[in-house]
Amino acid sequence: MKIKKSTILASIGSGLEYYDFTIYALLISYISYHFFPSHDKIVSLISSYLVFAIAYIVRPLGGIIFGILGDRYGRKKILVEVMFLMAIVTMTMGFLPTYQNSFGGVFASILFIILRLFQGILFGAELPCALTFISEHTGKNYKGLNCAIMTSMITIGVLFGNGVIYLLSSNLPNEAMQSWGWRIPFILGGLLAFCVFYIRKNTIETPSFVAEIKNRHPMDLKIFAKSFFSGIGILILPSILILSYLVLPSIFIAVNNCKPSDVFMASLIGYAASVVLVPIFGFIGDRIGKKIIYRAALLLILILAYPALSVQTINTIGELILFMVSYQLVISIMAGSYYPMLAENFPTRTRYTGVASAYNFSMLIASFFPIIVASAFKGQSQTFEFFYLSILVLSAIAFVSTLFVKKYSD
Incomplete structure (x- = not known):
């Protein structure tokens, strides 16, 4: 196995970047109270x-x-500057006045939304840049493993966020967590991001980009379009699964009335399993083929999708852990293959733009699915059926898309 130093340097930053962005989802029940209050939970x-x-x-x-x-x-x-800006935005979110505050009100809610928009713009640049950076620094025989290391570091960032919130919710009284405890993860994330900013300054430019500068190739719009749509095809399903998992803890607490510490612990264990599993499947993908691993994950989704509809009955810590680990197993198998497939699907001349476009449009579409999940938990059986049918259709689209994914050399 060969893990590049550049992979570690870029991946640490991506882990914290993802921590900064996803703590919104992990703390959404508290944020909804402070910035978007309503009589209906x-x-x-x-x-x-x-x-x-x-x-x-x-x-x-x-x-x-x-x-x-x-x-x-x-x-x-881009890798360095985006980290610096994200650190500022995240820390600012931790110090905002709330809706209930005399200095807040509607103005606090508007400011929070504006910061979220800036955070979205920056995160739209971060992960695609790190993926492009790692892919171009890595030999063709180890792309799956190195991209999987990045994914594991991202998961560690989310894992760290879960751990911080679990410790806070377990050790602080509910009143303290509701009042000021929710701010700590934002402030901590901002401070750590400043540290990573200095770490990233020690990285070097990719050999592929340096060679491209010396011999610029014209952009081929036809190739770009084919790569873009096939990239979305393989990304949309895992994007939906990832985002749905991020909001499950808050839904389990609000709708299933699960104990918050139990939910966060189960989520923590699920992420911990993913950290180990993703590099394993990334390594396997390098050996037997990334498309084979990806298609195996699609088959597993078809097998597990229908039994997962019983999620409304989950309440105990054992049931939560079993569900979260099984969920992460499916994501881990896919994550070991689709990131390197996406990076190789574009030529060097337009790789970063192509990766960023396909990745972010996939995440944009997927971002509305948590609303469907929340509605389904509210007892709307037709919504559950729609979600299940959507997974089946998207699995078919993902399989067909693998037939059109290309492999361009760096």
Whole structure:
């Protein structure tokens, strides 16, 4: 096995970046109370999910802007600057006045939404840049493993977020957590991001980009379009699964009346399993083929999708752990293959722009599915059926898309 130093340096930053962005989902029940209050708990949650989705609307904009800049001026420059900006935005969110505060009110809610929009723009640039950076620094025989290391680091970032919130919710009284405890993860994330900003300054530009500068190739719109749509095809299903998992803890607490510490512990264990599983499947994908691993995950989804509809009855810690680990197993199998497949699907000249565009448009579409999940938990059986049928259709689209995915050399 060969794990590059550049992979570690880029991946640490991506882990914290993902921590900064996903703690919104992990703390959504508290955020909905402080910034989007309502007499109906479900309505308040759905309002928060809409803001969650709004941030994804601007992600493609951030990906396209920074992608063009990264394809023109280099991957390292974007990798460093985005981290610095995200640190500022995340820390600011932790110090905002709330709706109930005399200095807050509607103005506090508006400010929170604006910061979420900035966060969405920056995150639209971060992960695609890190993926492009790692892929171009890695030999063709180890792309799956190195991209899987990045995915595991991202999961560690989310795992860290879950751990922080679990410790806070377990050790602070409910009143303290509701009053000020929810701010701590935002402030901590901002501080750590500043540290990673300095770490990333020690990275070097990718050999592929340096060679491309010396011999610029014209952009082929036809190739770009084919790569873009096939990229979306393989990304949309795992994007939906990932985002749905992020909001499950809040839904289990609000709707299934599960104990918050039990929910966060189960989520923590699920993420811990993913950290180990993703590199394993990334390594296997390098050996037997990434498309084979990806298609195996699609088959597993078809087998497990229908039994998963009984999620409304989950309440005990054992049931929560079993569900979360099984869910992460499916995501881990897919994550070991679709990131390197996406990076290789574009030529160097437009790789960052292409990866960012396909990734962010997939996440944009997927961002509205948590609303469907929340509605399904409210007892709307037709919504559950729609969600199940959507998974089946998207699995078919993903399989067909693998037939059109190309493999361009760096």
